[in-house]
Amino acid sequence: MVALLAGALLVALWTAAHYGLSDDRRYLLPTPLAVLEALGANAPVLARATCNTLEGALLGFGLALAFGGLAALVLSLSPLVRAGLSPYLMLLQLTPVPVLAPLFVLWAGPGLRSVALITFLVCFFPLVVNTTQGLVSTDRQLVELFRMCRASRWQEIWRLRVPAALPYFFTGLRIAAILAPIGAVIGDYSAGSSAGDGGGLGFQALIYSSQAKYPALFAVVAITGALGFLFSGGVLLLSRLALGHWHESYARRDV
Amino acid sequence: MPPASAIVEFRGVAKKFGDGPPVLADITLTARPGELISFVGPSGCGKSTLLRLIAGLTGVSDGVLTVDGRTPEQAAAELAFVFQEPTLLPWLNVARNVEVPQTLRGVPAAERAVSRARALALVGLAGREAAWPRQLSGGQKMRVSLARALTLAPKILLLDEPFGALDELTRGRLQEELLAIRAQQGWTAFFVTHSVAEAVLLSDRVFVMAASPGRLRAEIAVPLAYPRTAETRLARDYQDLVVEVSRRLRVAETAATAA
Ligand SMILES: Nc1ncnc2c1ncn2[C@@H]1O[C@H](COP(=O)(O)OP(=O)(O)OP(=O)(O)O)[C@@H](O)[C@H]1O
Numbered sequence A: 001m002v003a004l005l006a007g008a009l010l011v012a013l014w015t016a017a018h019y020g021l022s023d024d025r026r027y028l029l030p031t032p033l034a035v036l037e038a039l040g041a042n043a044p045v046l047a048r049a050t051c052n053t054l055e056g057a058l059l060g061f062g063l064a065l066a067f068g069g070l071a072a073l074v075l076s077l078s079p080l081v082r083a084g085l086s087p088y089l090m091l092l093q094l095t096p097v098p099v100l101a102p103l104f105v106l107w108a109g110p111g112l113r114s115v116a117l118i119t120f121l122v123c124f125f126p127l128v129v130n131t132t133q134g135l136v137s138t139d140r141q142l143v144e145l146f147r148m149c150r151a152s153r154w155q156e157i158w159r160l161r162v163p164a165a166l167p168y169f170f171t172g173l174r175i176a177a178i179l180a181p182i183g184a185v186i187g188d189y190s191a192g193s194s195a196g197d198g199g200g201l202g203f204q205a206l207i208y209s210s211q212a213k214y215p216a217l218f219a220v221v222a223i224t225g226a227l228g229f230l231f232s233g234g235v236l237l238l239s240r241l242a243l244g245h246w247h248e249s250y251a252r253r254d255v
Numbered sequence B: 001m002p003p004a005s006a007i008v009e010f011r012g013v014a015k016k017f018g019d020g021p022p023v024l025a026d027i028t029l030t031a032r033p034g035e036l037i038s039f040v041g042p043s044g045c046g047k048s049t050l051l052r053l054i055a056g057l058t059g060v061s062d063g064v065l066t067v068d069g070r071t072p073e074q075a076a077a078e079l080a081f082v083f084q085e086p087t088l089l090p091w092l093n094v095a096r097n098v099e100v101p102q103t104l105r106g107v108p109a110a111e112r113a114v115s116r117a118r119a120l121a122l123v124g125l126a127g128r129e130a131a132w133p134r135q136l137s138g139g140q141k142m143r144v145s146l147a148r149a150l151t152l153a154p155k156i157l158l159l160d161e162p163f164g165a166l167d168e169l170t171r172g173r174l175q176e177e178l179l180a181i182r183a184q185q186g187w188t189a190f191f192v193t194h195s196v197a198e199a200v201l202l203s204d205r206v207f208v209m210a211a212s213p214g215r216l217r218a219e220i221a222v223p224l225a226y227p228r229t230a231e232t233r234l235a236r237d238y239q240d241l242v243v244e245v246s247r248r249l250r251v252a253e254t255a256a257t258a259a
């Protein structure tokens, strides 16, 4: 409710700002109405681009989920493994996407596969770091309880460390969910292609800006934002389903 | 060879961690089956370490420790540990928490359900199987933790300040429940506590420890009759014993600070 009011206020301010600008500079900030119109006018193109981006984002996100979880499990096995691999993980994260994009294009070809790879790269790090942290910070007394019950290493991991790490995992997942659409758009921007599928939102943004279609550019921004909301909303729902019944942060205050 | 009547025997046991100073020195004591032995002493004198040795969670540095005629590791199946915190798994409900030790040992579900029901009834939590740990009070969580230990039908129960975090009233009630359960089950128990009154009420023998390194400074037998109940707290000989143990504890503490 409060968010809706704030939104309405923002739109009003925005429109006012548009008319506040001198005539020759109004193109810098199209009105929300103009953006909506552009959205309608370019609907088929934008819909296809959104689908392509969504596909890349989902694929990359899914890959990050699978490999991130796996990598965290491996990293949690021993401090030696962690010490050996962490610098390379950092390196992956520290290399800027535009530098890597041409490499990915070289290896995987332009379009969906490169976009997915870049999204994967962006999502991977927060997932691994958070999940690993969770896997190694299991309560010591719980570990001792399991040792006393003669639990196997396997049981200790699956019945204790993995469930105990779930809240950390979901924290990582929420960060990754916010990054996934951004990663896909940036990936598309630097490695997208009009060939075959016609590219995604990043590619479309390139086209619109070169054609000076600024309202349409704003429409792309809006769609990207909406995708981000969709992703993080989905993850929030998922974490509620997984943790709702036991984790303090989801405990309802009134029970 | 330990005498047949010994279930746990320390002979000249010492413990240190790595290159650190000795934490325990020259521990010699024999526990008879069914006995409840308490340890009281200043913080850091090695009480928890003593229990962890019996549990086989850490090894002795010197001397011999026999548990049920074997090494602590070999005897692990006969042991159950109750920690200071309830240490429940928050993602499992009460029933599944109580079943954890048996689940880990591969006990079939039907059998697990039987021992779980019995254990929960003993601690007065029958009917709370579906509750989540976060819905329980501190005392209830501790009861669940106790029930979990009891499902294993242990020969030896190790309790490390199990009631330390509870309010006085709950604590008293749980002490009485523990006495009643013990009367039914007859395990041997080692009980660490900071409360002299608790030690006297529950124990057959109280050991007073001194710190750096941890040693057994005094042994006080508690010849109070069973069954012990809330009434016992009012008895003159109980109160005399509490005074006696407190005095020994003070002596042990001043001796340690003087040294
Ligand atoms: N794993 C360990 N590594 C190194 N030192 C340890 C370890 N565990 C315990 N110690 C040391 O051994 C000593 C005794 O610890 P312990 O936990 O047994 O004391 P305690 O009598 O149980 O104290 P408290 O009453 O505060 O619980 C302490 O000085 C502690 O620092």
Ligand SMILES: [Mg+2]
Binding pocket: B047, B048, B049, B160
């Ligand atoms: Mg302790």
